[in-house]
Amino acid sequence: MMRASAYLILIFYLLPATSWALIDFEDAVFPELATSARALAMGNAYICKTDDSGSAFYNPAGFGTTRYGRFHLSNLHLEFNNGWKNMATGGSLTDAASGFGKGFSVDGVRQLLNEDRGKLSHTRFHLTPNFTMRFFSLGYLYSKQLRATIGSGPDPLFEFAERLDHGPYASITLSFFGGIFKIGGTATYLIRKEVIDERDPNATVELANTDYKQGKATIFTGGARLTLPWAGLPTFAAKLNNASSQVFSASGSYGGAPDKMKQSLDVGFSLTPQIGKVTRFHMELNYKDATMAYTGTSSTRRLALGAELDIKRVLFLRFGYGDGFGSAGLGVRSRKIEFDLTTYAIDTTSNSFRGKEDRHFVFSLSSGF
Numbered sequence: 001m002m003r004a005s006a007y008l009i010l011i012f013y014l015l016p017a018t019s020w021a022l023i024d025f026e027d028a029v030f031p032e033l034a035t036s037a038r039a040l041a042m043g044n045a046y047i048c049k050t051d052d053s054g055s056a057f058y059n060p061a062g063f064g065t066t067r068y069g070r071f072h073l074s075n076l077h078l079e080f081n082n083g084w085k086n087m088a089t090g091g092s093l094t095d096a097a098s099g100f101g102k103g104f105s106v107d108g109v110r111q112l113l114n115e116d117r118g119k120l121s122h123t124r125f126h127l128t129p130n131f132t133m134r135f136f137s138l139g140y141l142y143s144k145q146l147r148a149t150i151g152s153g154p155d156p157l158f159e160f161a162e163r164l165d166h167g168p169y170a171s172i173t174l175s176f177f178g179g180i181f182k183i184g185g186t187a188t189y190l191i192r193k194e195v196i197d198e199r200d201p202n203a204t205v206e207l208a209n210t211d212y213k214q215g216k217a218t219i220f221t222g223g224a225r226l227t228l229p230w231a232g233l234p235t236f237a238a239k240l241n242n243a244s245s246q247v248f249s250a251s252g253s254y255g256g257a258p259d260k261m262k263q264s265l266d267v268g269f270s271l272t273p274q275i276g277k278v279t280r281f282h283m284e285l286n287y288k289d290a291t292m293a294y295t296g297t298s299s300t301r302r303l304a305l306g307a308e309l310d311i312k313r314v315l316f317l318r319f320g321y322g323d324g325f326g327s328a329g330l331g332v333r334s335r336k337i338e339f340d341l342t343t344y345a346i347d348t349t350s351n352s353f354r355g356k357e358d359r360h361f362v363f364s365l366s367s368g369f
Helices: 002-020 037-041 060-065 082-089 093-102 106-114
Strands: 070-081 120-127 130-133 136-150 158-176 181-199 213-227 235-241 264-271 279-287 303-311 315-322 325-333 337-347 357-368
Touching (some): 037 303, 037 315, 037 357, 060 213, 082 093, 082 357, 093 106, 106 136, 106 158, 136 181
Antiparallel strands (some): 120 136, 136 158, 158 181, 181 213, 235 264, 279 303, 303 315, 337 357
């Protein structure tokens, strides 16, 4: 009897940690430091297709097929989910103006969630201004994520996870055998500040430095791509996240260093047949974390399928299937502007397949010369 009681006490003690898994970051299926609206529209199956500035984080071997050099002065990515949209922009016009401002801070989100408990709020914002040319890219990453929820049951807690990443990065690609085989690498001097916590939903959240973990590390992303010179251009690709298995060094005034980014391997295969004089159709299959570094995520959640219809390299229609749900997007490109609209979804359960859908919306705009 005493042994059974001890087990029960241990279970109840661990319950808060279990709930945290639902509000943590989705690093197993989205390991990229900066996501791409184009990739997300394709189910985040993108390590074979990479041919733009997003190659730095999806597969740096992709810079070997970049068509021309560009300065991306404003490379903006804004993302939010249905829960945030309904809370921050619902109601009257004055409520929407007030809610929109609150929606990007921890305590502001707490206030909004208190009026609509049971919802999950998610926002992600990043800027990656860069200079990109064939075989090379140099840029700066600024990315902020905020996820939060307040349960709808009795005596719920306000659970939240906030992460800020920033730092310079550089990528280089090498080409062999006439361009059939390419390898590449990205080095990011990453400064990460994050907090995962739970608080009283009725009390103002005031976070001190010691509540956050902050640290610095040089994170390497390695990639390879083999494209066979046959009809349909069959392509095999692989990407290694945190290739050198770096750990963060702690900053003195904060509550320790962030957790180590797990080293994980993504693999993919694609076909890109020419279906007209100016039209291409790209189909891609990726398997995330093939080495199973994230043991709590089911294998079926790691599968990503995507397709892109490319018309004159100006208009792009995309759709995909990732994390158990469908995705779609529209892209328009010119020499000076790239514009993308995307919708995709993630599974909010920790290890199930097709659990509870969390629908996201992405707006991306890049301008330069």
